[in-house]
Amino acid sequence: MRIRALRYSDPVVRALEDELQQEYVARYGGDDDAPISPEEFEPPHGEFLVGFLGNEPVASGGFRRYDTGIAEIKRMYVSHEHRGGGHARRLLAELEARAVSAGYRRLVLETGTKQPEAIALYTSSGYSDTEPFGYHAHSHSSRYFGKDLDLASRTAAQS
Structure with a gap:
């Protein structure tokens, strides 16, 4: 899998986001209406x-x-026909590396209780439960995870 950075407003990203929102509808009965600004991903x-x-x-x-x-x-997603091939794990590793390069030392995320595949990915990738935060902080259908980015990863990303 080749990974490219794109603007959140890019039509390719918007199409994947539409698929993701349909996933939320199927699993939770509605879109995720948490506010997101495209500039946040710049x-x-x-x-x-x-x-x-x-x-x-x-x-x-x-x-x-x-x-x-x-x-x-935010917005981790793999299309249905390509699940199970390690693409989410590869993308998550790349996000972690780029976050380190951007100067971050910790990552946090929220996912839903009806997404056991995501929960399994995050826990097997070193994420642990953390305090609720953000838009869904009071939702009973959310799980919250965090991961400290280790010094070795930060050093490698900065060299």
């Missing part, structure tokens, strides 16, 4: 990535500034 404070197999966009996700030294992972 360097130097954020970035939005898309994974391609050939010319086909198959995975997406981004990070944005949450607090000093902390970024939030």
Whole structure:
């Protein structure tokens, strides 16, 4: 999978976002209406990535500034026909590396309880439960995770 940074407003990203919103409708009964501004995913404070197999966009996700030294992972998604191939894990690793390069030392994220695949990805990638935060902080259908970016990763990304 080849990974490229694209603007959150790019038509390729918008198409993947539409698929993701349909996923939310199927699992939760409605769109995720958490406010997102495309500028939040602009360097130097954020970035939005898309994974391609050939010319086909198959995975997406981004990070944005949450607090000093902390970024939030948002909108991780892999298209249905490409799940199970390690694309989410590869994209997450790239997001982590780019967050380190942007100067972040910790990542946080929120995912839904009806997304066991996402929960399994995050826990197996070193994320642990953290305090609720953000737009869905009072939702009973959300889980919150955080991960400190280790010094070795930060050093490698900065060299």
